[in-house]
Amino acid sequence: MPSSLPRPLSDLPIRRLTRDDLAACADLSEDRGWPRDEERWALLLAAGTGYGIDDPDTKGLMASCVAVPYGPGMAAVGMLLVSGRHARRGVGRYVMQRVIEASGGTPLSLHATSAGRPLYEELGFVPVGRTIRLSGSFQPPAVPAPLPLDGAGLVIRSASAHDLRAMVQLDSVVFGLDRTHLLTRLPTFADHLRVAEENGELIGYAALSPSAENHAVGPLIARDTATAKLLVASLAEATDRPLRVDVDARHEELLDWLEACGLRSTTETTVMVLGGQSYGDWTRYFAPLSLATG
Secondary structure, three states: OOOOOOOOOHOOOOOOHHHHHHHHHHHHHHHHOOOOOOOOHHHHHEEEEEEEEEOOOOHHHHHHEEEEEEEOOOOEEEEEEHHHHOOOHHHHHHHHHHHHOOOOOOOEEEEEEOOHHHHHHHHHOOOEEEEEEEEOOOOOOOOOOOOOOOHHHHHEEEEEHHHHHHHHHHHHHHHHOOOHHHHHHHHHOOEEEEEEEEEEEEEEEEEEEEOOOOEEEEEEEEHHHHHHHHHHHHHHHOOOEEEEEEEEOHHHHHHHHHHHHHOEEEEEEEEEEEOOOOOOOOOEEEEEEOOOOO
């Protein structure tokens, strides 16, 4: 069916997406070759603001985008999708321009694919880092991940409701911004949630959430690489699905270990910001909840 677009594109109305749009969002994801992930869409729309353009020729969505705010310091932008029948016609640029305008000057952060990076650069985004996605069946290493040097009292265990306050406090320090509104939804979104505790102090946490036939690891925050490995290994024991994880490219030791455990690099994204800078302590921030949440 031939598509129709108004000229100029400014005549396209952008509206807020709600839970009633979950199926349409999932359809749009599938149209672009992404997992449907309705649960992930539900989390993003609950924690952030979804923008959508209805397709004038169908009952679905022509385009989407989500911005997840973290106070005045930053908002993470993701899920910029344009249906295949309307691709390469300037719709993505139009949506991003409206999202930038709606941000009111709040700095923005996003993960750009190689195909999307030129657009974001033209809109003023600058690269500040890289993220490597690995996926595959996790095979425990022949030699278990070593304990941290001072890890005699280190315990990896399932998280409980009593851990949430400490998780939020640790996350705020490591991420650099308050993500309470996102993390409080994590226990119901994730299939498994682990914490690393040493002598009663929470030093890391990680979640495992469903994504199509995979289980996605993230967020992954830990005091050091050895603790991050223990958290990942603990989560891997809880599932028989392949794992997927997006790792900050600077964590070379973790990347090498994951590959030794059977995961393979599949894609790479560029972390980009507009009007701001990188936040937090990357040495303890190993993987995001998702690329859309930063």
